[in-house]
Ligand SMILES: Nc1ncnc2c1ncn2[C@@H]1O[C@H](COP(=O)(O)OP(=O)(O)OP(=O)(O)O)[C@@H](O)[C@H]1O
């Protein structure tokens with residue numbers, strides 16, 4: 001039966017050994033997972049139809065590298081524009097002007113509801129709606145007039161479509177981040193004589209970023225993948241470049257694997273960056289975890 | 303303490319007929335009050351009587367619906383030109399606010415900045431002090447509130463009492479003409495109340511103009527030159543603490559004091 005532990009008797013409590021609790025269920029589960037993983041890897045590596053030789057041959061092909069450049073470029077430009085515009089829309093939505101708030105809410109509703117693909121096709125075909133675009137005084141004289149088709153090439157159409165869509169999402173992210181900063185912070189800043197601009201950039205935004213960054217990383221990853229949709233308007237991004245190649249040599253699967261691996265690599269890098277940024281931002285902030293969690297939706301921080 | 307010297311009899315803050323409503327309910331019914339240079343005024347009254355709202359009207363954190371606030375001769379929130387008051391822009395109002403320090407119940411330190419950064423921020427970016435000048439101010443003020451060793455600590459590493467003392471130092475760094483305190487010890491654990499009150503007491507002794515909303519009757523008795531009792535959006539009575547706290551003239555004051563007396 002259980003021995004009565006006498007702490008005073010030698011060899012004393014420090015000499016007692018500890019044994020970890022056994023978890024046979026976990027051992028079995030781990031074994032099953034390892035087995036399944038090994039099977040998956042071996043199938044992928046040994047099935048000749050994956051054509052790993054072809055994958056290797058095209059992996060650093062110049063058209064593919066250029067396509068990656070286009071995808072990354074579009075992602076970066078769209079993200080920067082959307083961050084700037086999204087901040088403006090979020091501030092309009094939260095501001096004291098009823099009109100601005102309504103306009104911002106309408107903007108968010110419209111561009112979040114229209115599927116990305118529909119928007120891309122729409123902007124690409126804008127020339128059908130407005131054959132010419134002009135700069136001038138509203139209802140007055142026009143100074144310059146452009147031919148829509150030449151102005152709105154596929155790249156411009158793509159960036160506009162992606163940016164409007166992304167702006168709507170990012171505006172909501174930024175708004176939830178700003179709402180997570182307690183009002184007392186703005187009041188304290190105001191009593192110190194900070195202007196609204198100083199308060200926003202130096203007090204509110206840095207604290208809101210902690211809430212905004214994790215979902216923003218996901219947004220960036222979604223955006224990178226969403227750029228693959230531009231292949232429908234024949235813009236030579238990573239996916240379209242791959243499609244152009246396999247349309248000629250019929251090596252469809254290996255080339256799609258090339259694209260997939262590149263998307264995985266870039267997403268992995270973004271994730272790493274996101275984690276480092278989050279770790280830096282999560283220090284020293286008093287936004288309670290539950291408030292931050294609510295604003296982030298289903299996201300959970302590190 | 304009594305107000306004696308010529309200069310001290312001047313009102314530095316005056317409130318004229320302040321009215322304020324929230325969603326159609328008036329919570330301040332035309333309050334007038336003068337606060338003299340170097341004076342310590344304690345605002346007391348039941349919960350919901352409008353003490354915080356009145357205090358926040360002084361620096362226009364709440365903009366009064368009617369009435370005027372003047373601080374050291376200038377009308378807060380407006381520019382007087384001829385016989386018209388022009389509403390100030392946000393930057394001009396910010397400049398006016400810089401001359402009034404405020405300390406909140408929940409400290410409201412900036413959590414992403416260290417104590418030092420909390421203190422130097424406004425002197426650097428609002429007053430335009432050099433980093434060295436602002437730093438010197440921070441060091442001197444942190445020593446004054448007894449926290450010289452916590453200069454580079456983040457707020458989440460400080461106790462409530464320490465945070466509140468940093469908040470006081472932060473407000474003082476702007477060299478304000480008047481300091482406004484809204485229940486500065488109400489969010490503190492009992493053992494930390496005294497460390498904060500003694501800092502405020504020192505300020506009063508040094509001649510700073512203080513308006514303190516408080517539930518600490520002993521502190522009011524100890525430090526106030528004048529106590530103002532508010533109820534239901536009105537000033538019911540005011541007077542030196544010896545009289546008002548010991549022999550109130552109104553029933554409502556008496557009822558309130560009997561509830562809070564310790
Ligand atoms: N921002 C606001 N919106 C709506 N009503 C408010 C607001 N601020 C204050 N009130 C109302 O105004 C009245 C006065 O509130 P105030 O906070 O000034 O009272 P107080 O005397 O400071 O009370 P306490 O001792 O509880 O702090 C209360 O009825 C309160 O509900």
Ligand SMILES: [Mg+2]
Nearest residue numbers: 353354355484
């Ligand atoms: Mg209050």
